[in-house]
Amino acid sequence: MNAPAPKPAPGQPKKRRTRIQAINRQIILDAALEVFSTYGYRGSTIDQIAEKSGMSKPNLLYYFRRKEDIYLSVLETTLATWLEPLERLDADGDPIDEISKYIRLKLEMAREMPLQSRLFANEILHGAPAIGEFLRGPLKDLVDGKSKVIRRWVAEGRLAQIDPVHLIFMIWATTQHYADFDVQVRAVLGESGLSDAGEADPISVAEITVMTIFRNGLRPQ
Numbered sequence: 001m002n003a004p005a006p007k008p009a010p011g012q013p014k015k016r017r018t019r020i021q022a023i024n025r026q027i028i029l030d031a032a033l034e035v036f037s038t039y040g041y042r043g044s045t046i047d048q049i050a051e052k053s054g055m056s057k058p059n060l061l062y063y064f065r066r067k068e069d070i071y072l073s074v075l076e077t078t079l080a081t082w083l084e085p086l087e088r089l090d091a092d093g094d095p096i097d098e099i100s101k102y103i104r105l106k107l108e109m110a111r112e113m114p115l116q117s118r119l120f121a122n123e124i125l126h127g128a129p130a131i132g133e134f135l136r137g138p139l140k141d142l143v144d145g146k147s148k149v150i151r152r153w154v155a156e157g158r159l160a161q162i163d164p165v166h167l168i169f170m171i172w173a174t175t176q177h178y179a180d181f182d183v184q185v186r187a188v189l190g191e192s193g194l195s196d197a198g199e200a201d202p203i204s205v206a207e208i209t210v211m212t213i214f215r216n217g218l219r220p221q
Contacts, residue, residue: 025063028053029077032070037115040122041071041130075123075130078116082109083139086168089146095153096218099167103214106175107207117179143168160220174210 031053035044046067050060064070085105089098110117128135143165150164178185 021063024055024059028055028060028063028070029074032074033078033115033119036071036074037118037122040126041067042126044071046070072130074119078119079131079134079139081113082116082120083142085109086142086146089149091149091152095150095158096215099150099171099218100211100215103171103175103211104207106171107178107204107210110175110177110179111204114179114182117176118182121176121180157220159218162218171214178206 028049032044032049035048035052038044039048044067046057046060049067049070050057053060064073085102088105089102123129123131146168147164150159150162150167153159154161154164
């Protein structure tokens with residue numbers, strides 16, 4: 001399986017889709033996300049995706065020739081969405097505030113987009129056959145670039161003496177835990193999971209706890 005195909009270069013002709021084609025493609029991708037995040041790539045079938053999308057198999061195959069094409073399209077969208085908050089980390093902002101914003105966004109994504117997180121986790125657990133090149137290329141470049149920013153903040157005495165890459169790993173592990181291990185979280189917490197701490201307080205208990213620990217740990221000693 002190959003990595004997601006690059007987008008057309010500027011000026012390259014792109015086949016325009018009708019409104020109904022765009023709607024149907026999105027219906028298929030939404031259904032596929034649910035199927036793939038539940039059963040993984042190998043355990044999913046075109047028939048399952050067609051049934052979940054409410055389409056006939058021939059109709060679905062009009063939009064996507066193979067299961068692999070659907071999977072790569074879902075992954076491509078997921079990766080763009082999942083990495084956007086890290087791209088927003090502002091080198092000119094306050095270090096602790098910028099990292100805190102990133103953590104909050106990741107917790108929101110765990111709360112609101114758990115299927116995308118589980119899809120990504122499944123891909124990684126199976127050796128990243130579809131996105132291995134992406135991980136070694138664009139993802140590594142993004143992490144390297146943001147790590148340079150964090151190292152500068154550390155050198156300036158604006159953050160504690162931490163390793164930037166392992167900080168990013170810790171943020172990923174902590175925030176995505178709530179999506180990837182949702183069953184375990186709910187088993188321990190009950191059905192509330194990541195719900196609000198109370199009607200008058202829109203901030204979840206998880207967010208308060210995670211933010212307190214990270215912010216205290218990031219402050220220079």
